[in-house]
Amino acid sequence: MATRAEPKVEVKVFVDEENSRVVFAESGREFVDVLFGFLTLPLGTIVRLLGKEAQAGCLDELYKSVEGLPTRLFRTEACKMMLLSPINAAAKQCCQLKVRVDDTKHREVYVCADTSCCAHAEGAFSSVRGAVCKCGKAMFQLAGERLENDGSTRAAGAGDSDVGVFVKEDVKFIVTDDFHVAPASTSLMLSILEKFEVQDLSCLEQRTLQLSSDKMISLLKRSLTSKNPLTGHYFDLPIAPDDSVTYMLPENLHPQHENDDDHTLNNVKIKVLQTKDNSSVLYAEAGADFVDLLLGLLSIPLGIHSEKVWEVHIKRMCGQSLQ
Template sequence: MATEEEPTVDVKLFVDKEKNKVLFAESGKEFVDVLFGFLTLPLGTVVRLLGKQSQVGCLDEIYKSVEELSNDFFRTEACKAMLLRPISTAAKQCCDLKVRVEDTKHREVYVCGHTSCCAKADGSFSSVPGAACKCGCLKFIVTDDLQVAPASTSLMLSLFKKFGVEDPSRLEQRMIQLSSVEMTNLLKRSLTSKQPLTGHCFDVAISNDVSALEMVLESLHPKQGNDAEHELDNVRIRVLRTNSSSLLYAEVNDDFVELLFGFLTVPLGSIIKTYGSWPSIGCIGNLYSSIDGSAKGCIREPCQCLLLSPKLGGSDKGKGYVKQGPQNFMVTDNLHVLPLSLENTIQVVCEAKIQSNDLAEKEFSLAKSQLTELLKAALVTPKALSSVLLPPKNKKKLPHLSSGLY
């Protein structure tokens, strides 16, 4: 629980006691500000905030690789630092909140523009330009799967109908206060669960749904023609695999490693924009769709653009992070990067308990579409290389999933 000195945001939960499920929550803009701020966080920042235990595909291993590699493998010491603590340009506008999840300093805030506003006396601010001040008392409804909309009678009735609430008096109301630690926990749940509010309320253990992950893996095709596609030529890699078609590691050059490490600098909102949804099984994609949907009228257009297309700030564009040269690397199936050496290769083979006569080397030429699939797989499975290079023979089509609030 938060201490008395620690800032918190108030959220009222409406709970179905019989099902032990949060149906929806009501809050002021402070809570919604923090939720929308999740979208501006680069993937590397997400991993760092979650203590390298994000449970999102291979992200933790990519981040650990950057940490463990010597500074000699990076173009400058600052390049390594930027990968470990990437900053989104939208952070200046969207992350100086009452409860701060990200700890980067130097941010801009917005105060109410009305000269008669009484809230200015206590220093009230908002991360979202144009958001209603507390003098206007704008309230939001947030569903368990993080769909956001301004409170209204029609929305209340539609939610009663959606959840089969015949007697609203039977719903239990719980007021909770969320600190930065608890909001960080909610961030983790939003990446890996469809019910983060219920999970927080009833302290449900965070675990990945294996069957749901398998369904996602069956479709690893990104949207075509968007501006986030990596402009790279085909990349050639050598893979050490077993005769039974399991993959141990890939031998790659600095360009491939640059692609993996650069992935840590991409904000969550840009990932959703690229693939059309959150590739893994969480529900943070609902926050993204709410910005241009059910909550659109509550966010001024300039800030809306920052949330829908957040970009990296502080990078050294055009020069890359990894030092170029003849040095090769090995990348394991879970995308952990190591310098290519006899010691490291033997260690991987020994850990896999494979006999040398059961090993075979194969060369692959990866097109841009496959590289993009690999990055998507990195968000879904700890076996990203295998899922792209050794795909299942019979892929099933994913069912159409509706993300509407009503």
């Protein structure tokens, strides 16, 4: 019986061999769809996919803490599971990607099995099996797939091979080494060549890469720890932690919106023990509100962070000083 070939996405890279760098890449929608799919991944999923070696700040230790805490300390077992395997709100779309990096299944909907439950009239449900209903009982009853707004369950773009998952049209894109994505154009290409002081395209080597799921996961890891993930992948450079660039991916793939500055963060109080010269914090005592906020980071999608929010949540909440 023939083995089914592993799906791969194709991307053409333009390489400056003399300076050992990828200047830019050219691709169709399939590669860009997977890149944009990175933004939908909850942070806890990213840590799990990278074998708890994401090296992005202290998220690895946060994830391991949830794993190590006894279930009795959580409100329900489902609360622990939703942090270790958080639901991707775009799981249905990500299942349609040619190359999948997330093994999360298309989410199912659970409701309270008690037909007399007071929450039935409100349409209460959860995508996490065993979550607590408003009536206090666990929701284990599978309600099945929820209908789309038009009453159908047809996958987006089904039957239309010219429409991508996140990208509408099958156009060519230019992806820079730091994952800035833009429609391909002569003016953009010339500006990139000028930036890197390249005389013309003939000075660059063109290589076509076939990227499997494992290689895309490697690119995801590099994007969290490096400003040059394409160069690192092409030249197989070692992946070194660098928490100063952990916000690079969402910043470049998800430009800041006008209302990003309108975010307000509620304050929580913690008690810290620090050295007399204020050079370091030894430990902190905190209540459930702070711990809930801290553990909740694992459920937040990568793309929700602008540079400002990413710094505040990841660096300050994990006890690292901001520059």
